[in-house]
Amino acid sequence: xxxxxxxxxxxxxxxxxxxxxxxxxxxxxxxxxxxxxxxxxxxxxxxxxxxxxxxxxxxxxxxxxxxxxxxxxxxxxxxxxxxxxxxxxxxxxxxxxxxxxxxxxxxxxxxxxxxxxxxxxxxxxxxxxxxxxxxxxxxxxxxxxxxxxxxxxxxxxxxxxx
Numbered sequence: 223x224x225x226x227x228x229x230x231x232x233x234x235x236x237x238x239x240x241x242x243x244x245x246x247x248x249x250x251x252x253x254x255x256x257x258x259x260x261x262x263x264x265x266x267x268x269x270x271x272x273x274x275x276x277x278x279x280x281x282x283x284x285x286x287x288x289x290x291x292x293x294x295x296x297x298x299x300x301x302x303x304x305x306x307x308x309x310x311x312x313x314x315x316x317x318x319x320x321x322x323x324x325x326x327x328x329x330x331x332x333x334x335x336x337x338x339x340x341x342x343x344x345x346x347x348x349x350x351x352x353x354x355x356x357x358x359x360x361x362x363x364x365x366x367x368x369x370x371x372x373x374x375x376x377x378x379x380x381x382x383x384x
Contacts, residue, residue, distance in 0.1 A: 225249070227276045233267025233291070236260040236274075250282040263288045270299050290333050293349040296326045307354025317356045320377050323347060327378075340378040344369055 227245045236242055236257050246253045256276060263286060264272045273289035291299075298304065301316035327334075327342035336342035344366055351362035358365065368374060 224279045229274055230271045231260060231264065231274055233270045233272045234261050234265035235269060236264070249278050250280060251278045251284045252282065256284055256286070259286050267291055270295050290330055293326065293330055293346055294353060296329060297346070297349055297353060297355060300326055301355055310352055310354035313354055314356050315354045317359060318350065320358060320374055323357055324378055340369065340375070343378050
């Protein structure tokens with residue numbers, strides 16, 4: 223009866239209650255051990271919703287795979303707001319620095335289609351545009367044009383210090 227459970231949990235704050243407990247209850251795994259392992263592996267995402275996959279075997283052994291939170295969650299966490307704008311081209315809810323965009327891009331890079339941090343940053347900026355978040359005081363679309371023109375190549379290069 224081995225199987226897989228996929229859940230979203232708050233980073234570093236999983237507990238044996240819903241949504242995890244009811245899913246793990248009928249399995250042969252030690253629920254507390256799974257919760258502790260998830261919290262250890264997700265503590266860097268403190269409170270941000272993180273996708274977690276638990277693969278378990280009949281003997282009670284398990285493996286945990288921690289995904290990266292959705293880009294929108296990382297943007298909200300970094301910029302410190304709860305919800306995006308209802309009118310993202312007119313009503314801006316937050317502003318990020320280039321370094322913050324780079325940090326989010328580096329966190330999300332493994333999950334994105336981008337080949338490098340510069341292109342990952344452009345994907346992050348696309349999310350910012352749809353949420354009403356500006357970058358360095360500029361509309362996200364204008365910032366993307368500047369990235370395309372090479373204006374931020376030094377900052378967004380692989381290995382560049384943020």
